[in-house]
Amino acid sequence: MAQLSPLLKQATPVVVDRGEGVYLYDVDGRRHLDFTAGIGVTSTGHCHPKVVAAAQEQVGKLIHGQYTTVMHQPLLKLTERLGDVLPAGLDSLFFANSGSEAVEAALRLSRQATGRPNVIVFQGGFHGRTVAAATMTTSGTRFSAGISPLMGGVHVAPFPYAYHYGWDEQTATEFCLRELDYLFATVSAPNETAAFFVEPVLGEGGYVPANTAFMQGLRARADEHGILLVLDEIQTGFGRTGKFWGHDHFGVRPDVVTIAKGLASGFPLSGIATSKELMAKAFPGSQGGTYGGNAVSCAAALATLDVIEEEGLVANAAARGRQLLEGARLVGDKTPGIGEVRGLGLLVGSEFTTADGKPDTATAQAAQQEAARRGLLLLTCGAYSNVVRMIPPLVVSAEQIDEALGIWGETVAAVTK
Numbered sequence: 001m002a003q004l005s006p007l008l009k010q011a012t013p014v015v016v017d018r019g020e021g022v023y024l025y026d027v028d029g030r031r032h033l034d035f036t037a038g039i040g041v042t043s044t045g046h047c048h049p050k051v052v053a054a055a056q057e058q059v060g061k062l063i064h065g066q067y068t069t070v071m072h073q074p075l076l077k078l079t080e081r082l083g084d085v086l087p088a089g090l091d092s093l094f095f096a097n098s099g100s101e102a103v104e105a106a107l108r109l110s111r112q113a114t115g116r117p118n119v120i121v122f123q124g125g126f127h128g129r130t131v132a133a134a135t136m137t138t139s140g141t142r143f144s145a146g147i148s149p150l151m152g153g154v155h156v157a158p159f160p161y162a163y164h165y166g167w168d169e170q171t172a173t174e175f176c177l178r179e180l181d182y183l184f185a186t187v188s189a190p191n192e193t194a195a196f197f198v199e200p201v202l203g204e205g206g207y208v209p210a211n212t213a214f215m216q217g218l219r220a221r222a223d224e225h226g227i228l229l230v231l232d233e234i235q236t237g238f239g240r241t242g243k244f245w246g247h248d249h250f251g252v253r254p255d256v257v258t259i260a261k262g263l264a265s266g267f268p269l270s271g272i273a274t275s276k277e278l279m280a281k282a283f284p285g286s287q288g289g290t291y292g293g294n295a296v297s298c299a300a301a302l303a304t305l306d307v308i309e310e311e312g313l314v315a316n317a318a319a320r321g322r323q324l325l326e327g328a329r330l331v332g333d334k335t336p337g338i339g340e341v342r343g344l345g346l347l348v349g350s351e352f353t354t355a356d357g358k359p360d361t362a363t364a365q366a367a368q369q370e371a372a373r374r375g376l377l378l379l380t381c382g383a384y385s386n387v388v389r390m391i392p393p394l395v396v397s398a399e400q401i402d403e404a405l406g407i408w409g410e411t412v413a414a415v416t417k
């Protein structure tokens, strides 16, 4: 009998039958409060009726039309619609399926547009699991384990993860920018550097928000040296952080953004957005694939954007995010084993640390298991998987946040007693 590869091993024993809003229902009919949202994907909630209706209508009309031969309406409409929400000047879009593909597309574009070989990524960043994206990923060693030789030309600069350094944010930021300049002076001269790839909030790396001084420091160096600032908004885009884009918190202008996850409520769809001038420098035929910009995914994305707007999900993410962060901080304050609680919008992480300040993976994972037993689904993140993260759908209500916080308080008390 065939069995699932252990590569698809799940963190909880839950087998899901259906989803509705913030809840998942398992095959035994038990209800679970889903504070994972399929890793930040189902922002409009599971099976939002508008998204379901749009997808169903599109399935009956056209499922797949391949853009090397024919164009289809959903792709054209989505492009136009995204123009309304993208940062000023990012008026050219390319579509793919997964986040990793979007990152690769941005990497290709950066090298082709600048003619420079190197990219600089930031410690703790996650950009995907295809080989190039895994090479650019440093949020854990497992993503590139056993697949060397990796892609060349990737250099890593530090990210202002103040708690990790044991410094305040300003000291951490000044250190990081100094190290970046040192990287320029040593291994990756500015005129050899095509792009910075950075997340507005380290996602898989532990839910560490960047800050304005750091992001503006990157922008200034990008401007000075003709380096492209690529913002990986795959986890932070579409309202997740309480503003439409993660980088809106820092007032920086990106040259390229990568998008996926919250874009299409669970249908596979990703892309990059940049200026027409930069996109014109991409080599024709070097990008793309069979499924990119799928018609049903695009229809679902159009409905998703409508729901985000009509239901005020960006404002809800901001308000519910504050409530969640405050509540998680109250739990953290009472718990010596939780070293820091941090986040931005509906991305909230609690970092578990031992009494001597080391990452406490065992307790974080025990908390994840215990919460699941109590009906709350959570994920872990961080290089040591010692950060428990909460990333509910953006439709989450104040009552559901309270319900989750209640379970979280009990869970933490149970696993740290």
Ligand code: PMP
Pocket: 039, 097, 098, 099, 100, 101, 103, 126, 127, 128, 129, 199, 203, 204, 232, 233, 234, 235, 260
């Ligand atoms: N970039 C970021 C910031 C991500 O969070 C992720 C997924 N967690 C990816 C890239 C990769 O996306 P995918 O898993 O769809 O390839």
